[in-house]
Amino acid sequence: MRPNNTQSTPHLLLANEAIAQAALNAGISGAYAYPGTPSTEILEYIQRAPEASARKVHREWSVNEKTAMEEALGMSFAGRRALVAMKHVGLNVAADPFMNAAVTGVNGGLVVVVADDPSMHSSQNEQDSRFYAQFARVPLFEPSNQQEAYELTRQAFDISEELRVPIVVRITTRLAHSRADVTPASPCSPAPRPLPTDARQYVLIPVNARRNYEALLDKQPRMQELAETAGHNEVLDAADTSLGIVACGIGMNYLRECYPDTPCPHPVLKIVQYPAPRQLLAQLTARCRKVLVLEDGYPFVEELLRGVIAPADHAICGRLDGTLPRSGELSPESVSRALGFPPAPAVEPPACVRPRPPVLCAGCPHIDSFVFIKEVMAAHPQGRVFSDIGCYALGALPPFEAICSCVDMGASITMAKGAADAGLHPSLAVIGDSTFTHSGLTGLLDAIHENAAITVLILDNGTTGMTGGQTSIGTGRLAEMVIGLGVAPAHVRNAIPLKKQHAENMAMLREEIAHPGVSVIIARRDCIQTARKG
Amino acid sequence: MTYDILIAGVGGQGILSIATVLGRAVLQTGLHLKQSEVHGMAQRGGSVQSHLRVSDAPVWSDLIPRGQADMILSMEPMEALRYLPWLKPEGWIIANQTPIQNMTGYPPVAEVWDAIRRQRHHLLFDAQQLAQQNQLPRAVNMALLGAASPFLPLPVSALEDAIAAQFHRKGQTTVDANQVVFRAGRALAQQP
Numbered sequence: 205m206r207p208n209n210t211q212s213t214p215h216l217l218l219a220n221e222a223i224a225q226a227a228l229n230a231g232i233s234g235a236y237a238y239p240g241t242p243s244t245e246i247l248e249y250i251q252r253a254p255e256a257s258a259r260k261v262h263r264e265w266s267v268n269e270k271t272a273m274e275e276a277l278g279m280s281f282a283g284r285r286a287l288v289a290m291k292h293v294g295l296n297v298a299a300d301p302f303m304n305a306a307v308t309g310v311n312g313g314l315v316v317v318v319a320d321d322p323s324m325h326s327s328q329n330e331q332d333s334r335f336y337a338q339f340a341r342v343p344l345f346e347p348s349n350q351q352e353a354y355e356l357t358r359q360a361f362d363i364s365e366e367l368r369v370p371i372v373v374r375i376t377t378r379l380a381h382s383r384a385d386v387t388p389a390s391p392c393s394p395a396p397r398p399l400p401t402d403a404r405q406y407v408l409i410p411v412n413a414r415r416n417y418e419a420l421l422d423k424q425p426r427m428q429e430l431a432e433t434a435g436h437n438e439v440l441d442a443a444d445t446s447l448g449i450v451a452c453g454i455g456m457n458y459l460r461e462c463y464p465d466t467p468c469p470h471p472v473l474k475i476v477q478y479p480a481p482r483q484l485l486a487q488l489t490a491r492c493r494k495v496l497v498l499e500d501g502y503p504f505v506e507e508l509l510r511g512v513i514a515p516a517d518h519a520i521c522g523r524l525d526g527t528l529p530r531s532g533e534l535s536p537e538s539v540s541r542a543l544g545f546p547p548a549p550a551v552e553p554p555a556c557v558r559p560r561p562p563v564l565c566a567g568c569p570h571i572d573s574f575v576f577i578k579e580v581m582a583a584h585p586q587g588r589v590f591s592d593i594g595c596y597a598l599g600a601l602p603p604f605e606a607i608c609s610c611v612d613m614g615a616s617i618t619m620a621k622g623a624a625d626a627g628l629h630p631s632l633a634v635i636g637d638s639t640f641t642h643s644g645l646t647g648l649l650d651a652i653h654e655n656a657a658i659t660v661l662i663l664d665n666g667t668t669g670m671t672g673g674q675t676s677i678g679t680g681r682l683a684e685m686v687i688g689l690g691v692a693p694a695h696v697r698n699a700i701p702l703k704k705q706h707a708e709n710m711a712m713l714r715e716e717i718a719h720p721g722v723s724v725i726i727a728r729r730d731c732i733q734t735a736r737k738g
Numbered sequence: 739m740t741y742d743i744l745i746a747g748v749g750g751q752g753i754l755s756i757a758t759v760l761g762r763a764v765l766q767t768g769l770h771l772k773q774s775e776v777h778g779m780a781q782r783g784g785s786v787q788s789h790l791r792v793s794d795a796p797v798w799s800d801l802i803p804r805g806q807a808d809m810i811l812s813m814e815p816m817e818a819l820r821y822l823p824w825l826k827p828e829g830w831i832i833a834n835q836t837p838i839q840n841m842t843g844y845p846p847v848a849e850v851w852d853a854i855r856r857q858r859h860h861l862l863f864d865a866q867q868l869a870q871q872n873q874l875p876r877a878v879n880m881a882l883l884g885a886a887s888p889f890l891p892l893p894v895s896a897l898e899d900a901i902a903a904q905f906h907r908k909g910q911t912t913v914d915a916n917q918v919v920f921r922a923g924r925a926l927a928q929q930p
Contacts, residue, residue, distance in 0.1 A: 214765070216761050216762070216765055216771075325776070378801065379800065381774060381775045381776065382772055382773065382774035382775070383761060383771075383772065383773040383774075384773075384797070384800075385770070385771070454800075457799050457800065460799075461799035461803065535803075536801055536802075536803035547804075548803065548804045548805030549805065550823070551805070551825070553819050553821075553822050553823065554819055554853040556819070557819045557845075558843050560783075560784055560840075560841050561784055562782035562783060563782060563784070563840060564783075565750075565782065595782065602842065670782070
């Protein structure tokens with residue numbers, strides 16, 4: 205049975221929620237984020253938390269991850285603790301301020317939570333954010349369970365203020381969206397720190413940047429020392445040194461699952477803190493000639509161990525030699541097989557089971573939009589419809605098969621423009637209202653500046669839909685925005701995506717395709733899910 | 739003692755409510771648990787699942803290993819079969835028989851039902867009708883949970899308390915109505 209801890213009651217929390225609770229208990233003054241699976245629940249938890257409301261913690265959605273990161277840096281500059289949260293590809297958007305926050309350094313503790321998505325359950329790729337922390341030369345925590353997600357996030361704020369750099373907390377989908385009981389520690393209320401006294405610190409003109417960068421390099425030995433000695437990375441010793449196991453983050457859970465009743469007979473190095481603990485790794489590889497690396501994501505530690513000159517007297521097993529699948533998340537089965545346990549007898553689902561892919565909800569406005577777009581484009585086999593990230597990306601699947609691209613936030617407009625520059629016509633872009641304010645404005649400005657022959661359809665359903673209906677900052681104001689950017693008012697059109705408007709919408713789209721410059725059609729109707737919730 | 743339940747259905751059917759009620763009941767009983775969910779893209783009318791793992795010792799993997807689930811609890815019949823690779827040979831399938839056919843190529847429903855009935859331990863019933871008969875057509879998930887309850891290592895009082903906590907904000911009438919459906923599902927499962 206669970207120990208009955210009367211000091212503090214446990215809560216059944218997602219790792220996302222544990223991280224959010226830890227940030228609140230660490231006394232943050234603000235949380236900044238843009239919705240993105242599997243990280244969305246972090247800010248949502250803070251938005252619902254009574255203590256966040258009582259302490260007036262900033263908890264509004266930002267326009268995108270870059271603005272979120274910069275806002276958090278601003279709060280840190282002002283001496284207060286801040287949290288910023290995003291999915292893995294969101295860190296690509298926030299990379300500029302992230303990399304440079306390591307160079308400026310921070311004032312109030314700044315923790316950057318990134319939720320990676322191995323197996324791409326809801327993403328375009330499965331990039332591994334541990335590379336970003338290494339790239340920026342800052343520490344990273346990767347908890348192995350929900351309780352650690354809480355504790356390491358609390359620690360991260362302290363370390364951020366000790367080292368004066370942003371600290372990354374990295375989780376993956378399976379942990380982000382899994383609940384377990386978490387016992388929080390007592391909250392603290394850190395006093396605000398004074399404003400930075402050195403006027404040069406945050407001004408990264410080369411003369412200052414070079415000095416700051418040297419200071420960042422000077423902090424590296426302390427970061428390495430913490431990873432080796434702070435105690436979060438630990439060696440679980442055992443007698444059978446025919447194999448040594450390096451278990452990173454959630455990999456530790458799958459390892460323990462394989463030995464339910466007895467401890468693992470092989471020495472294990474558990475890694476939850478980076479930079480990778482080279483000394484602890486060297487000690488393990490000195491004792492064990494064969495090493496298995498369990499990590500959820502890229503073979504980051506595995507590649508580090510292999511290095512350039514692969515040691516002839518070691519066997520390093522993991523994703524790169526086929527012991528584990530090269531891509532996709534870890535699973536209890538793949539780890540069990542890697543350890544040499546016999547697989548469970550294979551049972552297949554019966555033949556009658558068919559795939560059930562996600563579909564647009566019945567009544568979704570995007571359905572009506574795709575129906576009229578597709579019918580108009582049938583007359584233009586040489587044209588293309590570039591699209592973007594959101595529920596409307598499902599326009600790629602049957603019965604619509606209406607779009608030809610979905611690459612990254614905002615790429616619909618810019619790819620349409622680039623294709624138009626190459627002579628492709630008609631060149632359409634389909635983008636949602638939240639994605640448009642996230643990263644569409646700048647691309648549209650490029651198109652306006654050059655009077656590109658593109659037709660942009662903004663599907664304004666009043667929300668950020670795919671992630672569960674969060675606030676969309678520009679909804680309802682898009683016409684003014686695009687006119688303000690410089691699209692000719694005669695070519696900013698309003699459509700209502702409904703069956704009865706089908707003929708009118710088709711005529712509108714044909715007219716704007718015929719216009720040899722920038723056109724924007726705003727197709728406005730509320731998301732059916734939001735409409736239902738009322 | 740361990741008990742692993744794979745909860746399945748189609749996005750929008752409320753499987754997370756089942757998981758939440760179960761989670762509360764487990765916590766009240768003082769057992770350890772882990773409960774995983776699916777969010778985002780997969781929710782859009784696609785196949786969704788939640789893994790719920792209960793134990794008197796700490797639980798490690800958030801996912802149920804293949805071949806280890808004690809129960810598949812499914813709101814939709816074809817979805818129940820999708821997760822057969824996770825079920826123990828002597829495990830139970832408890833499924834609502836009403837198909838959700840929001841896709842091309844849904845098989846003839848009789849084939850799906852036959853495949854379920856070929857499993858050694860199964861309970862296939864019309865949870866939708868049961869909920870309707872008990873005045874709360876929306877509570878299909880509570881009917882299903884009720885049917886699962888005799889098999890779970892949880893006192894029924896913990897489950898009923900958890901239902902009360904789940905619907906507390908909607909008022910006592912809603913709590914009572916959901917509990918009625920839950921009990922109807924339980925009674926059905928307890929029939930010889």
